[in-house]
Amino acid sequence: MKALQILIDGFAISALYGLGAVGFTLIFGVSGVLNLAHGGLMVVAALTGWLAAGELGLGTVLGTLVGILAGLVAAYATYAIVVRPIQRSRAIRPEEMEIFVLTGTLLWGIMIQVGMGYLFSDNPVTMRPLLPGVLTLGGVRTPVNEIMIAALCWISLGLMWLLVNRTRAGKALLAASMNPRGLTLLGYELSHIYLLVWTIYGLLAGTAGVLLASFLGVSTANAGQLTASAFSIVILGGLGSVSGSLIAAYVVGYLETATAYLIAPTLRPIPALILLVLVIYVRPQGLLGRR
Amino acid sequence: MNVPTHRANHRGRTAAALLLTAALGLGPGAARADEPIKIGVIGEESSVAGASITKAAALAAEDINAHGGVNGRKVEVITYDDHSSAADGVRAFQRAVHQDKVAAVVASYISEVALAIEPWSARLHVPYITPGASSNDISKHVHDDYDHYKYAFHGWLTSAFIAQSICDFSHDLLVGQFHMKTAAVMSEDAAWTTPLDAQYLSCLPKAGLQVLDHIRFNPDTTDFTPIFNQIESKHPDVIITGISHVGVQPTVQWHDQQVPIPMAGQSSQATTSTFWKDTNGATEGVLTATAAAPGVALTPSTEPFTELYTKRYGVSPAYDGYSTYDMIHILAEAIQRAGSTDPDKMVTALEQTDHVGTVGRVQFYGRDSEYTHALKYGPGLVTGVVIQWQNGKQICVWPTAKANGKITFPTFVRLPKQASAQ
Numbered sequence: 001m002k003a004l005q006i007l008i009d010g011f012a013i014s015a016l017y018g019l020g021a022v023g024f025t026l027i028f029g030v031s032g033v034l035n036l037a038h039g040g041l042m043v044v045a046a047l048t049g050w051l052a053a054g055e056l057g058l059g060t061v062l063g064t065l066v067g068i069l070a071g072l073v074a075a076y077a078t079y080a081i082v083v084r085p086i087q088r089s090r091a092i093r094p095e096e097m098e099i100f101v102l103t104g105t106l107l108w109g110i111m112i113q114v115g116m117g118y119l120f121s122d123n124p125v126t127m128r129p130l131l132p133g134v135l136t137l138g139g140v141r142t143p144v145n146e147i148m149i150a151a152l153c154w155i156s157l158g159l160m161w162l163l164v165n166r167t168r169a170g171k172a173l174l175a176a177s178m179n180p181r182g183l184t185l186l187g188y189e190l191s192h193i194y195l196l197v198w199t200i201y202g203l204l205a206g207t208a209g210v211l212l213a214s215f216l217g218v219s220t221a222n223a224g225q226l227t228a229s230a231f232s233i234v235i236l237g238g239l240g241s242v243s244g245s246l247i248a249a250y251v252v253g254y255l256e257t258a259t260a261y262l263i264a265p266t267l268r269p270i271p272a273l274i275l276l277v278l279v280i281y282v283r284p285q286g287l288l289g290r291r
Numbered sequence: 292m293n294v295p296t297h298r299a300n301h302r303g304r305t306a307a308a309l310l311l312t313a314a315l316g317l318g319p320g321a322a323r324a325d326e327p328i329k330i331g332v333i334g335e336e337s338s339v340a341g342a343s344i345t346k347a348a349a350l351a352a353e354d355i356n357a358h359g360g361v362n363g364r365k366v367e368v369i370t371y372d373d374h375s376s377a378a379d380g381v382r383a384f385q386r387a388v389h390q391d392k393v394a395a396v397v398a399s400y401i402s403e404v405a406l407a408i409e410p411w412s413a414r415l416h417v418p419y420i421t422p423g424a425s426s427n428d429i430s431k432h433v434h435d436d437y438d439h440y441k442y443a444f445h446g447w448l449t450s451a452f453i454a455q456s457i458c459d460f461s462h463d464l465l466v467g468q469f470h471m472k473t474a475a476v477m478s479e480d481a482a483w484t485t486p487l488d489a490q491y492l493s494c495l496p497k498a499g500l501q502v503l504d505h506i507r508f509n510p511d512t513t514d515f516t517p518i519f520n521q522i523e524s525k526h527p528d529v530i531i532t533g534i535s536h537v538g539v540q541p542t543v544q545w546h547d548q549q550v551p552i553p554m555a556g557q558s559s560q561a562t563t564s565t566f567w568k569d570t571n572g573a574t575e576g577v578l579t580a581t582a583a584a585p586g587v588a589l590t591p592s593t594e595p596f597t598e599l600y601t602k603r604y605g606v607s608p609a610y611d612g613y614s615t616y617d618m619i620h621i622l623a624e625a626i627q628r629a630g631s632t633d634p635d636k637m638v639t640a641l642e643q644t645d646h647v648g649t650v651g652r653v654q655f656y657g658r659d660s661e662y663t664h665a666l667k668y669g670p671g672l673v674t675g676v677v678i679q680w681q682n683g684k685q686i687c688v689w690p691t692a693k694a695n696g697k698i699t700f701p702t703f704v705r706l707p708k709q710a711s712a713q
Contacts, residue, residue, distance in 0.1 A: 009516055054568060122337045123560065124539040128571040134549045134703075143547045216513045217540040220337075225511075260517035266480075266509045 005140045006254070006261050012146045014253025015153035016212055020226065021233040021245045022157065023204035029177040029240030030197045032098060036105040037078050038205060039226030040112030045071030045209030046218035047116055050125040060128045064210045067127075071206015072199065074112070079198045082108045109223060117220040124219035127210060149211045156207050157246070160200060164242075169196055177240065232276050238289025247287055251275070327367035328360075328632060330622060331387030332615070333398035333408075335375050339563050340400045340535070343612035344422055345370040346604055348397060350596070351619035361623045362630070368619070373399055377407035384408045388415050394632035395419065395622050397446070400535075400559075400611045402426035402482035412442040416634045418625075418641060420618045422446040423611030425453055427486040430656070430665035437658055441638050444655060445665040446618040447582070447611060448675060450483050452668035453557055454490030457531065457580050458498040460677045460689040464698060465555065466499035470707050471528035474500040475552075477518065477541075478533030479510045487533045487557070495531065503527045510536040515544045523550060528707050532556035532579075539569050546573035549703035554578065555677075564607035567683050574680040576701040578688070582613035582650045584678045587687040587695055593649045607685075610675075617648030650675070 020042060027033050035041075049067020052058045058066060082104045086092060092100050129145035136142070164170035175183045176193045184190055212218050212226075233252050237244030252272045260268045279286065332348040335341025345368075352368045360366060369391050371383035380399055387393045388411075396412070399405045400423025409432060412419035419442055421429060427449045433440045448456070465471045476491050478484040488505065495502050503525040508518055518541075522530060530552050534541060538560030545554055555578035560566055562581035566574050583593045585607050596616055600608045608616075625640035626632055642664075646653045651673035656662045666673055670690075677689035679698055686696035700706065 005520060009514075013514065054571060117337050121339065121342070123339055123565075123569055124537075125569055126539060126543040126571060126573070129547055132547075141549065143549075145547060217543055219539075222513070257517075260514065261520065265512060265514075265517045265521075268512075268514075 001139055002261060004138050006257050008137060008140055008142050008146075009261075010250075010254040010257035012150040012215070013257060014250040015150040016208060016215065017229065017233055017253050018246045018249035019153045019156055019204055019211070020208035021230045021237070021249055022160065022242055023201035023208075024230045025234045025237065025240055025242060025245045026204075027197055027201045028234070029242070030173055031176075031194050033083055033101050034098070034105070034231075035078060035083075035201075036102060036227055036231075037082070037109030037112060038230050039223035039228075040109040040116075041071055041074045041078065041202070041205045042209035042212065042226050043116055043218055043220055043223045044074040044112060045206035046127075046213035047120050047125060047220070049210040050127050050213055051120075053127055060130055060214075063127060064130065064214075067210035067213070068203060068206035071209055072202035075198050075202025075205060078105065078108060079194070109227060113220050113223040116223075120220060122219050122221045124217040124222075125213060126217040127214040129214055145214060149215050152207070152211060156204060160204065163200065169193075173197055232273070234286075236276055236279055236286055238286030241286070241288040244286055244288030325364070327365040328623075328626060329367050329369055329391060329393040330619060331371065331384070331391065331393035331396040331398070332368050332619075333371045333373050333380055333383045333387070333396065333404075335399070335401075336372055338375065339560055339565055340423060340609040340611050341373075341375070343563065343609035344397070344400065344615045347600065347608055347612035347615040348619050350600060350603065351616045355620065355623045361627050366619070366623055369393060373401075373404050375401060375404070377404050380404035381407050381411055384411050384417075384419075385415075388417050393417070394626065395637065397422055397615060397618050397622070399424055400447075400609075402429070405429055406482065409440065409443045413440045416442060418442050418444070418622070418634055418637045420444040420446040420622070422615040422618050423609075425450045425483045425487070427451050427662070428482070430662040434658070434661050434663040437663065441664070442634060443664060444618075444641055445662075446621075447614040447666060448668055448673065449662055449665045450485075450487035451490045451662075452666075453580060453675070454487045454533075455494055455668065456675045457556055457677070458491070458494035459674075460580070461495065461500055461529075461531070461555070462498035463691060464677075464689060465529055468698070469528075471500060472707065473503050473527045474529045474531045475504040475506065475522045475525060475527040476502055476531050476533070477506045477508070477522065477556075479536055480507045481510060481536060483535065484533040491531060491533070500529070500531075512537065513540060515541045516548060519545065519548060519550045523552065527552060530554045530556070532558050535559035538566065542566075542577055543570050543573040545577075546570070546575070546701070551703055551705040553700050553704045553706075556580070559610065561680065562678075563609040563612075564601070564685070567680065572683065575682070576680065576699070576704065578677055578679045578698070580675050580677050581685075582610040582675055584676050584685045584687040587676060587693050589651055589676070589693060590647050590649065592647070596649045613649045617646065617650055617653055620648060621646050621653060 024038050045067045048070035049063050052066035053060050053063020086100045086104050131144045131148050133144045134141050135144050233248045237248030255272045256268050259271050334344035348368045352366045355366045373380035395418040397420050402424040405421040405424030430445045478488050558579040561579045583589050585597050588594050621644050625637050629636035629640040654667045655664050676687050678685040679688050688694050688698050
């Protein structure tokens with residue numbers, strides 16, 4: 001009974017972790033950017049979705065879409081205001097570019113968090129479930145919304161997979177992650193590819209944000225934690241590896257859920273962090289990392 | 292190079308002026324008659340309960356000034372933000388005293404912050420009232436070292452009395468009406484819940500509820516499923532809560548997961564009207580202790596204040612909004628009685644407080660009580676009320692004499708009678 005409960009709960013939360021982390025790793029793989037404003041973008045999506053669904057009276061479905069759109073806009077803003085100017089700056093030496101992007105996005109993330117805190121307070125908000133009610137699965141009472149969220153996560157991930165592997169633009173994106181110079185020699189405009197990857201990222205992070213709001217609730221105070229969680233999943237899975245991130249999301253999700261159920265809810269994040277430290281010692285490139 | 296010397300000279304002059312002022316006995320207490328009396332109010336704008344403090348204080352000052360002020364002087368409220376941090380709270384207090392020269396400070400709903408400020412009120416000899424923090428230690432310090440700590444007052448019930456009021460409510464309604472026999476205590480791990488839980492564990496059995504499980508969780512918890520799961524496995528009739536830093540997440544998850552056990556106790560965020568919106572109505576059926584409720588005339592001033600606040604700010608006051616409103620009035624009356632803002636005279640005047648405010652008749656325990664300077668609890672004084680969220684409204688269900696509705700639980704909640712019938 002408890003095992004089944006862990007299996008079901010862990011599945012949904014892991015799917016959500018995966019969705020949040022995949023965009024994060026994709027953007028690193030393709031453009032070498034580690035976006036530390038990641039949690040901030042999820043929070044923007046969640047709060048906007050909540051505002052649209054409730055205050056503006058658009059209802060849950062439209063609110064969810066508005067939230068995802070807000071995530072996309074926030075991702076574009078991050079790219080246009082913070083990342084691109086740093087990448088194009090002649091004053092910054094190329095070998096220092098990554099650290100400047102890290103610092104820039106970190107500060108941007110804090111600005112988003114504080115700004116959203118000012119507008120919305122740091123009280124957590126929750127979106128009404130897309131599907132209310134509960135279902136009893138093998139004796140475990142599970143909210144229908146939880147099953148729905150897991151399904152939506154996997155549909156989003158599936159769509160992203162199709163886009164990357166089955167379309168011309170997606171293949172170019174994949175090529176950019178392997179050899180950007182080769183791609184430019186073939187006549188591709190790298191900035192278009194960057195825009196595409198930021199679009200995918202924005203949609204994924206936005207979706208993860210609104211789904212999290214409808215599953216557990218989101219507050220501006222969570223921004224840092226959400227970034228840290230995506231960051232550790234991506235490190236565990238291997239920077240830039242999408243499948244590695246998915247596996248890592250499930251490892252972390254199940255480890256946390258099992259700890260919460262079997263040991264104590266208070267110790268929830270600890271074992272996953274210990275695992276992360278071990279992985280950094282033994283296999284610094286992560287589970288499926290390339291370098 | 293001249294600049295530093297000039298500054299040093301200037302500083303020297305300021306110091307000399309200060310010395311002179313001190314020598315002439317012109318301390319903060321000797322302000323000119325037309326100057327306003329300043330009261331520092333430390334809240335936290337980004338939290339529901341923290342924002343209620345500063346908003347209610349502004350309304351209280353308006354009310355006092357509209358009635359002629361204090362001894363002809365206006366009351367001016369200066370607000371600060373503690374960002375839920377003890378260090379920021381102390382800095383705000385120091386700034387209020389040293390820079391803004393306030394006569395008294397009303398601060399915080401968080402025990403950790405209130406406890407950090409308390410020694411500073413003792414060191415700087417500035418009367419200080421917390422309108423919302425509830426740790427027993429605040430008044431215990433005054434009791435244990437009165438001469439030193441006497442400047443601190445406790446403007447809302449201590450944790451022990453909050454727990455007692457919930458036990459009294461449980462005895463009257465949960466046991467008396469719904470025949471509940473068992474409970475699980477679920478509290479966030481914080482300074483205010485340590486004495487709360489201790490009192491719960493002692494008074495719930497006396498009220499007729501055997502405690503089957505006692506869970507203290509980290510306030511950073513986001514997923515409450517495992518906690519509800521553990522509670523459910525013990526089959527209690529009710530979950531007795533002690534939550535303030537968290538609120539939305541456990542409530543929404545309780546509702547979405549249809550945990551079949553009712554939730555009652557102290558859920559501070561549920562005391563304000565925004566909670567319905569924040570939880571999308573998931574708070575339906577939740578019972579919480581609070582200071583007062585909309586539409587319930589605890590005293591003649593309860594309803595006018597609730598209405599004024601709601602009209603002005605679009606939300607109803609949180610529990611500490613009521614107490615802040617009362618405490619600003621109580622400070623003004625104490626200054627009036629003392630005839631000055633001399634701290635020691637103010638303390639003596641505050642100790643004589645007998646004020647019918649929005650939360651009831653306010654008096655403070657004396658030196659001989661273990662709760663020195665805490666709010667007196669009991670019928671005819673302050674008991675708080677218990678409200679239940681029903682269809683977007685807070686319905687007062689206890690004390691029964693003031694109730695304007697009856698308890699009804701959501702359909703997914705299983706009650707003892709129904710459970711035994713199944």
